[in-house]
Amino acid sequence: MTRLGRSRDARSQVGGEAGYLLVEALATLTLAALVLAGLLALGGGLSRVADRIAGRVEANEAGRLAVAAMARDIAQLSRRRFPGAQEPRFAFYGQTDRLVFVVEAPQQDGLARPVVVAYQADGPGAALRAEGELPVGAQSLDDVALSRPHRMPFGNAELRFAFVERLKSGGELITDAWSRSDLLPAAIRIDRLDPASKRLVASRRVAIVSETEPGCAAPEFAFCSTKKKPAPGGPPSDQPPPQQQERD
Numbered sequence: 286m287t288r289l290g291r292s293r294d295a296r297s298q299v300g301g302e303a304g305y306l307l308v309e310a311l312a313t314l315t316l317a318a319l320v321l322a323g324l325l326a327l328g329g330g331l332s333r334v335a336d337r338i339a340g341r342v343e344a345n346e347a348g349r350l351a352v353a354a355m356a357r358d359i360a361q362l363s364r365r366r367f368p369g370a371q372e373p374r375f376a377f378y379g380q381t382d383r384l385v386f387v388v389e390a391p392q393q394d395g396l397a398r399p400v401v402v403a404y405q406a407d408g409p410g411a412a413l414r415a416e417g418e419l420p421v422g423a424q425s426l427d428d429v430a431l432s433r434p435h436r437m438p439f440g441n442a443e444l445r446f447a448f449v450e451r452l453k454s455g456g457e458l459i460t461d462a463w464s465r466s467d468l469l470p471a472a473i474r475i476d477r478l479d480p481a482s483k484r485l486v487a488s489r490r491v492a493i494v495s496e497t498e499p500g501c502a503a504p505e506f507a508f509c510s511t512k513k514k515p516a517p518g519g520p521p522s523d524q525p526p527p528q529q530q531e532r533d
Contacts, residue, residue: 339491341441344410348440352475352489353411358402359473359491361388367398367424376419378426379463379470382406384446385426387419401429406444409480412437442486449474449490469493 357373365376376399378385384404388395399419407413413434420428448463449472463470472493477486 292412343467344438344440346440347438348442348477348487351437351439351444352477352487353476354414354437355404355412356489356491358385358388358404359386359475360494362469363387363389363399364469365419368422374466375469376401376423377463379446379448379473381445381447381461384473391431401426401431403431404444404446405434407436407439409443410439410441412439427497440477441480443480443483445476445478447474447476448472449516 341357350412363376363386367374369378376387382405385401387399387401390400391397401417401419403413403415405415413436415431415434417429417431423429446461448460448470450458450460450465450468451471452458457471457473470493475489475491477488478484479486
């Protein structure tokens, strides 16, 4: 082989190696691009998952705070009654999606004034709260002028109320509407439901502390708004029984 032939073979070998290296480099770059695209897609997916989790946590916290605010109001529920009725008619209204009651709001002078508080479910994710002063001589809750409702975030759940009645047998009856005007419920349950499945997500029970009057423990001797007056000849319903005279 001549010197010229050997030179051409060398150039051909060098060109082949260069082409192979170029193809290898392109393949490496392509693979790196695919890996990078996969990582970006994975990162985007993880970011969306994290955003959804954060949104659920935030919504759950909003619902929890709303329930806590309702519970604080319900814990201050007053035994206010409307005047002029032979049987006690408590200033209270309870349905599965609406709750109206009276609290004694303290004033700067140290006295308390009756204020009507109303809660209303507003579809998934919200509840409405309004209040208004109970006017003197009011005969029903319709006589109350409520303020403009304030919207409360309720997460991704629906608000529902349930009412607990204490039975004479010692048991309890839970109902979604309170129809008795002569008695207050023993407790009110605040429920959060999943809007789609209507499944119970969370529930909080708030006892009506003012439901029990001291006089109701012995209505024959003391005043009790939920009991009838004692028979004639007995001690007055709002006075303690006469004390026996001590012997010398």
